[in-house]
Amino acid sequence: MRRATESDIARFLDLLEAVAAEGRWIATESPVERELRAKRIQATLARDDSAVFVAVAGDALIGQLGMYTQFPGLYEIGMLVDPTWRSKGIGSRLLEAAIAWARSVGAHKISLDVFPHNTAAIALYEKFGFVREGDHPKHLRRKTGEIWDVISMGLVLAS
Numbered sequence: 596m597r598r599a600t601e602s603d604i605a606r607f608l609d610l611l612e613a614v615a616a617e618g619r620w621i622a623t624e625s626p627v628e629r630e631l632r633a634k635r636i637q638a639t640l641a642r643d644d645s646a647v648f649v650a651v652a653g654d655a656l657i658g659q660l661g662m663y664t665q666f667p668g669l670y671e672i673g674m675l676v677d678p679t680w681r682s683k684g685i686g687s688r689l690l691e692a693a694i695a696w697a698r699s700v701g702a703h704k705i706s707l708d709v710f711p712h713n714t715a716a717i718a719l720y721e722k723f724g725f726v727r728e729g730d731h732p733k734h735l736r737r738k739t740g741e742i743w744d745v746i747s748m749g750l751v752l753a754s
């Protein structure tokens with residue numbers, strides 16, 4: 596588990612593509628716009644008020660978590676773990692690192708969106724104290740034409 600660097604960007608995008616191709620867990624769908632995403636990640640890595648963590652096993656990048664902010668002290672999380680490495684504690688270690696980092700920079704809240712069918716992700720977030728804050732019925736249109744519900748979850752760190 597460590598902070599990401601520019602040399603991780605290609606493998607970061609490979610993993611994003613693989614999980615997007617599963618078509619079920621994240622809002623991003625295939626095909627992933629690699630150039631645009633690479634620029635965005637580069638910009639995020641250059642910021643002091645954002646953080647990207649990666650989990651590595653040998654040369655492989657097996658998990659990633661980004662903490663993005665638009666408003667002071669409020670962070671949005673996006674995370675994923677390689678399908679062959681799930682349910683082995685990687686997501687927990689990423690989230691633990693992210694929450695510790697958020698506390699260290701004085702963040703007051705972490706928030707995220709998740710699909711209601713993503714029971715593994717919801718269980719992970721609840722394990723770390725996130726609570727369900729809102730339901731957004733018929734929120735995201737998928738490329739299939741279906742419109743999926745989304746749940747917002749949040750973890751308050753300071754009042």
Ligand SMILES: CC(C)(COP(=O)(O)OP(=O)(O)OC[C@H]1O[C@@H](n2cnc3c(N)ncnc32)[C@H](O)[C@@H]1OP(=O)(O)O)[C@@H](O)C(=O)NCCC(=O)NCCS
Binds near residue numbers: 674
């Ligand atoms: C959600 C995700 C990041 C979890 O990562 P992970 O490495 O599998 O998580 P962990 O092994 O640390 O498990 C954490 C907790 O999640 C729950 N969990 C894990 N796998 C589960 C499963 N298949 N079903 C139900 N709950 C599960 C358990 O509560 C577990 O805690 P425990 O091990 O103490 O019992 C991973 O499944 C993933 O990448 N999914 C696809 C992408 C995605 O959904 N990203 C999040 C979008 S909001």
